[in-house]
Amino acid sequence: MKTLNCTGIVKKFGNNEVLHGVDLTLEKGKIYGLIGRNGAGKTTLLSIASGQNPATKGEVTVSNSDDIAVQPMKVWDNQDALDLICFSREINVTAGNQGIGGLKVKDYLRAARTYFPNYDKELEDRLVKEFELDVKKRMSKLSKGMLSMVTIIVALASRAPYTFFDEPVAGLDVVARETFYKIALEEFAESERTFVISTHIIEEAADIFEEVIFLDKGQVILKENTQELVERVVHVSGKEEEVDAICEGRKVYHVEKIGRSKAATVMLEPGEELKNTADITVQPMNLQQIFVAMCGKEA
Amino acid sequence: MNEILSKEKSIYIQISEMIENDILRDILLEEEKVPSTNDLAKIYTINPATAAKGVNILVDSGVLYKKRGIGMFVSAGAKKLIMKRRKAEFYENYVRAIVEEAKNLGMTKEDLIKMIDEAN
Amino acid sequence: MTGLERNLKYWFSYVGKSIGQIYLMIVGIVAVMSFLDGSDFLMTFSKNLVMYLVMASAMSIMVFGFSNITIIFPTTVSFSSKRSTSLIGMTVAQHVMCILSFAVAFVFGLYIEPNFRPMAGPAIPVVLGGICFLFFIGNIMAVLSDRFGRTLGMVLYMLFVFALVFVIVFGYNYLAGGKGEALVQALFTNLGAASVIICALGVLLDVIGVWILAAGIKNKDLKF
Numbered sequence: 066m067k068t069l070n071c072t073g074i075v076k077k078f079g080n081n082e083v084l085h086g087v088d089l090t091l092e093k094g095k096i097y098g099l100i101g102r103n104g105a106g107k108t109t110l111l112s113i114a115s116g117q118n119p120a121t122k123g124e125v126t127v128s129n130s131d132d133i134a135v136q137p138m139k140v141w142d143n144q145d146a147l148d149l150i151c152f153s154r155e156i157n158v159t160a161g162n163q164g165i166g167g168l169k170v171k172d173y174l175r176a177a178r179t180y181f182p183n184y185d186k187e188l189e190d191r192l193v194k195e196f197e198l199d200v201k202k203r204m205s206k207l208s209k210g211m212l213s214m215v216t217i218i219v220a221l222a223s224r225a226p227y228t229f230f231d232e233p234v235a236g237l238d239v240v241a242r243e244t245f246y247k248i249a250l251e252e253f254a255e256s257e258r259t260f261v262i263s264t265h266i267i268e269e270a271a272d273i274f275e276e277v278i279f280l281d282k283g284q285v286i287l288k289e290n291t292q293e294l295v296e297r298v299v300h301v302s303g304k305e306e307e308v309d310a311i312c313e314g315r316k317v318y319h320v321e322k323i324g325r326s327k328a329a330t331v332m333l334e335p336g337e338e339l340k341n342t343a344d345i346t347v348q349p350m351n352l353q354q355i356f357v358a359m360c361g362k363e364a
Numbered sequence: 365m366n367e368i369l370s371k372e373k374s375i376y377i378q379i380s381e382m383i384e385n386d387i388l389r390d391i392l393l394e395e396e397k398v399p400s401t402n403d404l405a406k407i408y409t410i411n412p413a414t415a416a417k418g419v420n421i422l423v424d425s426g427v428l429y430k431k432r433g434i435g436m437f438v439s440a441g442a443k444k445l446i447m448k449r450r451k452a453e454f455y456e457n458y459v460r461a462i463v464e465e466a467k468n469l470g471m472t473k474e475d476l477i478k479m480i481d482e483a484n
Numbered sequence: 485m486t487g488l489e490r491n492l493k494y495w496f497s498y499v500g501k502s503i504g505q506i507y508l509m510i511v512g513i514v515a516v517m518s519f520l521d522g523s524d525f526l527m528t529f530s531k532n533l534v535m536y537l538v539m540a541s542a543m544s545i546m547v548f549g550f551s552n553i554t555i556i557f558p559t560t561v562s563f564s565s566k567r568s569t570s571l572i573g574m575t576v577a578q579h580v581m582c583i584l585s586f587a588v589a590f591v592f593g594l595y596i597e598p599n600f601r602p603m604a605g606p607a608i609p610v611v612l613g614g615i616c617f618l619f620f621i622g623n624i625m626a627v628l629s630d631r632f633g634r635t636l637g638m639v640l641y642m643l644f645v646f647a648l649v650f651v652i653v654f655g656y657n658y659l660a661g662g663k664g665e666a667l668v669q670a671l672f673t674n675l676g677a678a679s680v681i682i683c684a685l686g687v688l689l690d691v692i693g694v695w696i697l698a699a700g701i702k703n704k705d706l707k708f
Contacts, residue, residue: 078705096411117561119703144487144566151564154708164555179494180563182485225564246409254402254412272375272410292374292414343468351371 067093067131069140069150069227069259071114073123076106076283083109084283086123091227091259096249098274098291099263100356106283107263108154111229114261115152116140129226148182152229153220156212158204166205170215173204174222183224188252192218195248196241209236217245221252230262234270242266246273271295271352281360291352297335298355302328303345311345319358330358375410379418384427384446387438394443398428398436425449487566491573498556499548499577503585506544510536530596537589539652542618543645545582549622550629550641552578553697558706571698579619586615606679613686618648620686623693627700 069091076084083106091097091114101107112118114125119141127146128137138146158166165173174193178184193200196214207215213236220228230249234242250273253260264270271277271291279287287294298318301311305327312320316332330350333339339347350358367382369375386392399407404415419436422428427442439445466476485493514536518529552574560570590611594601621644629637 095413115564117564117708118705142566142568144569147564147566148487152562154562157708159555164551165559176494176498176559177563179490180560180565219563243409247406250405250409250411254405272369272408272414275411275413291411292376292417296374349372 067129068137069114069125069127070137071110071123071125074110074113074120074125075122076109076113077121082121082283084113084120087280087283087285089114089278089285089288091261093226093259094257095275096253096260096262096273098267098270098277099261099280100265100267100277100352101263101280102265102360105280105360107280108231110280111152111231111261111263112154114140115150115227115229116143116147117152117154127227149225150227150229151181151220151223151225152231153216153223153233154231155235156204156216158207158212166203168204169200170198170202170204170207171200173215174200174219177219177223181219181223181225185222185224188224189218189222192221192248195244210238210241213237214241217248221248224256225258227259228261230260232263232265234264234266242269246270249273267353267356268351277352279356279360286359293335294355295349295352297333297337298350298358299331299333299339300328300348300350300354301331301339301345302326302348303342307342307344311339319361330355369408369410375408376414376418376421379404379408379410379415380421383418383422384450387427387442388446392438394438394440396438397434398438400435487569488572491560491565491569492576494560495570495573495577496581499552499574499581502548503541503544503581506540507537507585510540527596530592534589534593534596535653537592538586539649541582541585541589541615542648542652544585545578545615545618546622546625546641546645546648548578549619549626550637553626553701554630557701558708561706562708567701568698571694571701575694579615582619583612583615586611609679609683613683616683616686616690620689620693623690623697627696630700630704 071087071089074084074087074089075082087106087110089110099107099111109118113120116125125140126137127140127149128135129149140146140150156165168176174189178186178189196218198211198214198218202211204212204215213233217230217233220230220233234245237245246269249260249262252258262270262274274291277287277289277291277294278285289297301308303326305322305325308327308329312329312331318330318332320330321328331339341347367385369378373381383392383398387394392398398419401412401415401419404410404419405412408415419428423430423436425445426439427445428436429439430436462476471479511533514529514533518525518532521528557570557574560573561567590608594604600607625637625640625644628640
């Protein structure tokens with residue numbers, strides 16, 4: 066099986082444990098949405114899964130072969146495994162011309178080209194044109210949006226089988242965001258790459274995720290096929306007794322009470338349907354609403 | 365094929381319905397090739413797997429058939445199939461709901477028929 | 485290309501470019517300075533150039549050590565490079581380019597100051613040892629500022645740079661004058677084997693410095 070596996074990932078910064086034993090399997094050829102609030106641990110998890118930072122406990126392995134006899138490779142400190150991964154994270158440019166800041170965009174891209182074994186210069190050229198990026202500009206002179214574009218270009222042009230995007234659309238205006246989703250999908254459709262996109266602008270991107278992973282306070286609380294999840298979770302509201310009856314024996318998130326009326330977010334069995342009655346209203350919820358119900362303040 | 369996706373129904377169901385609409389409107393003719401799942405994914409900015417799910421509904425119901433290595437095609441008699449199914453759905457989703465709602469409002473069958481006559 | 489080849493390619497081009505830029509800048513500044521000075525342009529230019537190039541090479545070891553480790557190295561890791569390979573590339577490129585740049589200044593210095601030529605033999609290993617020692621200091625400071633904060637690192641760096649500049653400028657002017665020459669000549673001619681020992685010491689410290697750096701960076705949480 067071609068997968069990237071995180072097993073029992075624990076991460077501590079000093080005494081602060083930010084990831085509490087995360088298990089995650091990423092399959093080849095899928096687009097995953099990694100969704101979580103600020104501080105949930107998305108960047109930390111991606112950093113460890115891509116072998117850029119070490120885990121306190123646990124292991125990350127990757128297998129690029131369907132042959133059962135071939136052992137999966139350890140990702141940490143292993144160039145053969147690292148060659149399969151690209152984690153294009155937010156570029157931090159300290160003001161002034163020290164280090165990267167002094168580089169021109171084209172120099173930065175050339176560095177990326179030197180390192181990623183599958184890097185596609187043609188794709189890079191096409192993306193630069195698509196985003197209307199001036200590659201002669203110095204990195205320190207780029208706006209936040211333009212820095213995001215550079216990150217996106219590197220990630221897509223790297224042609225790495227496992228490519229992670231950390232909040233790629235931060236700083237992009239709505240048109241540029243749509244451009245990103247379109248281009249990412251095009252590239253995805255032509256390759257068998259795995260994309261993991263972390264975001265907290267949920268609804269916009271929901272349609273391109275085949276599976277979503279909810280990360281809350283350092284734990285994976287859900288990993289489901291997006292369409293199936295959206296079909297299974299409904300908002301039930303109405304007379305308190307009826308709503309309570311529905312909630313019996315089911316996973317319930319986020320209950321609200323107003324007078325004699327109650328509302329609850331309920332997870333149904335796969336394929337189960339709940340119809341409106343005189344006493345209760347059953348409504349579908351979109352991914353963002355589901356996420357807020359499960360990971361919001363009153364969850 | 366130029367409709368926008370709404371947030372009310374599952375995406376893949378909307379895909380299948382849009383293809384069906386195009387078949388009913390003769391935008392897609394019988395025995396004609398339907399856009400590939402990758403094309404559909406690009407057009408609607410959705411995951412190809414979702415597009416595939418929508419297409420598979422239609423393959424399962426017989427509206428589309430697959431030609432190995434080439435793609436999906438509209439079946440002969442697809443139009444009739446779609447109409448038949450939609451009429452059945454109309455009964456399930458609309459007619460029964462109207463009857464339920466009428467009962468909830470305390471209306472009789474005659475009241476309901478009167479309303480239908482008025483609307484016609 | 486293997487990971488090592490990629491890293492060598494990148495680090496050489498990056499360090500080479502950076503040093504090249506500094507050199508160009510110095511040549512320009514010294515040229516203008518010497519021009520404004522009025523007297524024999526070529527002589528003033530050559531003398532000053534050597535001094536400033538030596539100073540720049542020494543300082544660049546420090547500057548690079550710092551920004552390469554804290555900024556460029558993490559960038560290479562963000563491009564999926566294995567850490568140890570990148571460190572190797574960085575260390576090799578830094579050493580080769582710095583030694584080359586010193587060598588250029590050295591040769592140029594010998595050319596304009598024929599009195600120094602007989603000392604060249606024993607001087608070379610000492611200078612080499614000195615360069616390695618500077619690298620050692622650079623690495624130690626990078627490790628210290630990582631441990632105790634950037635401000636301390638910056639302070640130490642400043643102090644060391646001042647000391648270095650002082651020694652070089654003073655030493656050079658002293659050497660160029662009459663008294664100093666005789667002293668240095670005596671020193672160097674008597675050094676003989678000792679010069680090789682000094683060189684070996686410098687190299688050893690450098691190796692230790694690199695080892696400490698590598699050990700520190702191996703499992704560290706990088707800030708990107």
